[in-house]
Amino acid sequence: MSLSKETVEYVANLSRIELAKEELEKISKQLESIIGFIDALRSADVTDVEPTDHIVPVNNRLRSDEPRGSLPIEKTLANAPHKDGRFFVVPKVIE
């Protein structure tokens, strides 16, 4: 199955990534092969199969409502590219 350029650009935008022209072509081919795999799955007959919500047959895993320690601030911010005091800093965004 082939993917339109618009679809690939749309998906890139949803993922907040910018693609150069040659990247766009390369990614398009890769995505096509992934979608092709999905097509193969589609050909399977699932008439009598219930949709799977979860792959592990385990339900009702709960935790009691008891607080445990949080991270110290050094660890919290350790990998932050930008920080200010106790805050993470990101480019200004106002939706």
Added chain:
Amino acid sequence: MNYEPVIGLEVHVQLKTKTKVFCACPTEFGKEPNSQVCPVCLGFPGSLPVLNKTALEYAAKAGLALNCTVQKYTKFDRKHYYYPDLPKNIQISQYDLPISKDGYLDIEIGGRTKRIRIKRAHLEEDAGKLVHHENASLVDYNRTGQPLLEIVSEPDINSPEEAYEYLTSLKSIIQYTGVSDCDMEKGTLRCDANISLRPAGTKGLGVKSELKNLNSFKAVREALTYEIERHEQVITGGEQVVQETRLWDEKTGRTISMRTKEEAKDYRYFPEPDLPPFEWTEELIETIRKTIPELPKARAMRFMKEYGLQEADAKQLTCSMQAADLAEKTMRAYPGANKKTVVNWLIGPLASEANARSLQWHELGIKPEDLVELIGYVDSRQISNLAAKAVLTEMIDTRRTAGLIIKDKNLAQISDESSIEKDVAAVIAENPKVVEDFKSGKSNALMFLVGQVMKKTKGKANPQVVGDILKRRLQNA
């Protein structure tokens, strides 16, 4: 042409759990930025969420209180969107199998009852808070992962007043269940509104706008009123309403278009692979149902029946559970048959004392028996109504009982006639002209003389007794 507004409300209430919905971070309000975070709520790779039992139970409890059906099988889904207040770039929410659905809430509007259907109530995680500076935004993830219950109404609301009533009842019911404080100022209750117009009497739906930044129930009502007028002008001007999100600006009293590129939202929901589904048993649902207390409407009805109250009074007394508890205990402790006496004290002086302190009356530290004692002094005419109000203020400020305060301040009313007679005689002697006026039929003159006697006794004489003595003396003179 007449247009009918069609309104649907989305309400988010923060559930009052000790820890977040999918991790064990505490949920206390007003802590240092990023002090209540861990690898799970920060979305660090490899961390796994585990559902908080209490959050699940609270969500079901609120749903049941709103007459919803708790679904036997529930699961979580990932909702994808990129925004810095959401560190995982996904929000764990619920898509097609919410915890509960198909409920309703009855509101009183214009003297009749109207049923507003509730489409669904689902559990999800809250996002963090952004602080915007000139060139950058600062992010605090303490709120990230706190449990939210999103309650979505059907578009059954047809006026800003109905929206206001719906929110007031919803808040009251949720507060009764104890699962949330529903405090808009603290952000534990938030509301977005969808509104469109259609020709009155038709069934279809017009183009809607979504209203945000509604910081109080009053703001919801005002923003909707503004928006109805705006839609009407657009439509009657022959133009089309644009589907968009608009912000309510409290200062100017207008809604403002957010002017973002409006593209269809594409959240790409899919089942959350990190959380197994949950299956309810009938027993568990019934156990939770049993924890729901008598709800405001039922309680108001019972107050009317049991204590002979008027509807308006009963409604006011039951709007919060703690206030209703205090009212009921006081009415029970009051020996008099007419409970209206107690009600007048609660919704009168006690409510004003509470308002003056920005509290609710159950937060004033007044115990039912203290209030009953105070009312007793008034009933037996030992103190005047006016003095009693001062005593109440003193009781709240000093936490002492009415009896002690009355004794200390020498407030006991003089009802003993012999001790008032002297002052009455003096006032009659001092005001011959007024006495003449009274004799010639001016009834106002009596009030003036009573006032003079009250002045002489520093307000402690029982005004009724004073009036009686004056009348007797003047008529016999």
